[in-house]
Amino acid sequence: MRETFIATTTALLDEDPRTALVLADISAASFAEAHRRHPDRVLNVGIREQLMAGVGGGLALTGMRPILHSYAPFLIDRAYEQIKLDFGHQDTGAVLVSIGGSYDAAAEGYTHQSPGDVALLDTLDGWTVHVPGHRDEVPAMLRDAARHDDRVYVRLSAQENSLAHPDGSRLRVLRGGTGPLVVAVGPMLDPVLEATTGLDVTVAWTNTPRPFDSDGLRALVTTGEVVLVEPYAKGTSAHLVSEALIGIPHRALHLGVGRAEVRRYGTRYDHARAHGLDPAGLRRSISGFVSWTRS
Numbered sequence: 001m002r003e004t005f006i007a008t009t010t011a012l013l014d015e016d017p018r019t020a021l022v023l024a025d026i027s028a029a030s031f032a033e034a035h036r037r038h039p040d041r042v043l044n045v046g047i048r049e050q051l052m053a054g055v056g057g058g059l060a061l062t063g064m065r066p067i068l069h070s071y072a073p074f075l076i077d078r079a080y081e082q083i084k085l086d087f088g089h090q091d092t093g094a095v096l097v098s099i100g101g102s103y104d105a106a107a108e109g110y111t112h113q114s115p116g117d118v119a120l121l122d123t124l125d126g127w128t129v130h131v132p133g134h135r136d137e138v139p140a141m142l143r144d145a146a147r148h149d150d151r152v153y154v155r156l157s158a159q160e161n162s163l164a165h166p167d168g169s170r171l172r173v174l175r176g177g178t179g180p181l182v183v184a185v186g187p188m189l190d191p192v193l194e195a196t197t198g199l200d201v202t203v204a205w206t207n208t209p210r211p212f213d214s215d216g217l218r219a220l221v222t223t224g225e226v227v228l229v230e231p232y233a234k235g236t237s238a239h240l241v242s243e244a245l246i247g248i249p250h251r252a253l254h255l256g257v258g259r260a261e262v263r264r265y266g267t268r269y270d271h272a273r274a275h276g277l278d279p280a281g282l283r284r285s286i287s288g289f290v291s292w293t294r295s
Contacts, residue, residue, distance in 0.1 A: 001132060002027070005069075006027065008139045009034075014038075016065075021041065021069070022068050024046065024047055050079050052070070052079065060149070065094075067094070069097045069098070069099075070098065070099075073111065073114035088151070097142075101158065102114065102231060103262070104158040104159070107267070109265060110261060121210075128208065129152075133207050134187075137165070137166065159272075165205060168205065168207035170216050171220060172204060175202065178200055179199070179201045179290060180202070182203050183226065183228045185209050189205045195280075196286060199290060202220060209230070225252075227254075233257050234256035234259075238252070241254075253289045255282065
C-alpha cells in the first residue's frame with residue numbers, strides 16, 4: 001500500500017498544480033524525484049510532525065490541497081492538537097495518509113504503534129476515514145480525496161486482503177447466512193472470512209468506516225446480533241453501532257486491538273495473535289458469541 005500511495009501521489013503532483021505534499025522525513029527519499037520536479041509543492045519539514053500539520057493547514061488556507069504523510073503515531077497521536085486547531089478549528093481540509101497501522105512496525109517498539117488513531121479522530125468533527133483492505137483500493141481513494149477540500153484520513157497497512165473490493169464506502173455483503181452479522185473493516189476481511197468458515201453468519205465489509213454506514217447496518221442486522229472486527233482499538237465504533245441500532249434489541253461483540261500493551265516486540269503476526277485478531281483467535285471469539293446468542 002505504501003508504494004501505491006507514493007506512485008499515486010507522485011502522479012497527482014504532476015497532474016494537479018493544487019496538490020501539495022508535506023513530509024516529516026518519513027518516505028522523503030521515495031519522493032526525491034517529485035521534489036526535484038515540484039520543489040514548491042513537496043515540502044519536508046524534518047522530524048517536526050506538529051509543524052507538518054501547521055504547514056498543511058497554512059497551505060489549505062491558500063487554496064492548496066495538502067497531503068500529509070507519516071507513521072500513524074507521528075501523524076495522528078503526536079500532531080493531534082495541531083490537527084484539531086489547524087484543520088478543525090480553522091475549518092480547512094487535508095488528506096492525512098498514515099503507514100504502520102496498529103502494529104505493522106512491531107520491531108520498532110511502541111513508539112511506532114497507534115491503535116488509537118481512529119478513536120482520536122472520532123473526537124473531532126467532519127473526518128472521513130478510509131481503511132483500505134488492498135493496495136488496489138488506494139489510488140481511487142487518494143484521487144477522490146484530492147478533488148475536494150474535506151478532511152480525509154487514509155490508514156495504510158502492511159496487512160492486506162487477497163483481493164481488492166471496490167465500492168467499500170457502504171457495508172458490502174461478501175458471504176450470506178442466517179445468523180449474526182459479522183462486519184470486517186479494511187484488511188480484517190480475510191482473517192474474518194477464514195475464521196467464520198462453516199459458521200452460519202453473514203459477513204459484510206467496508207473500507208470506509210467514517211462516515212459509518214448506519215443505514216446499511218440496520219438493514220443487515222436481521223437477528224439483532226452483530227460482531228464488528230476493526231484493525232485498531234477494540235470498541236472504537238461501539239458508540240456508532242449503538243446509535244445505529246437505537247430501537248432495535250441487539251447484542252454486539254466488538255473485536256480489535258486491546259488496551260494492554262504487548263511488550264515483546266515480535267512481528268505484526270505475533271501482535272495479531274496476542275490481541276486475538278488472527279483467524280484462530282477470531283474464530284474462538286465469534287464462535288463463542290454465536291453459541292451464546294443461540295443458547
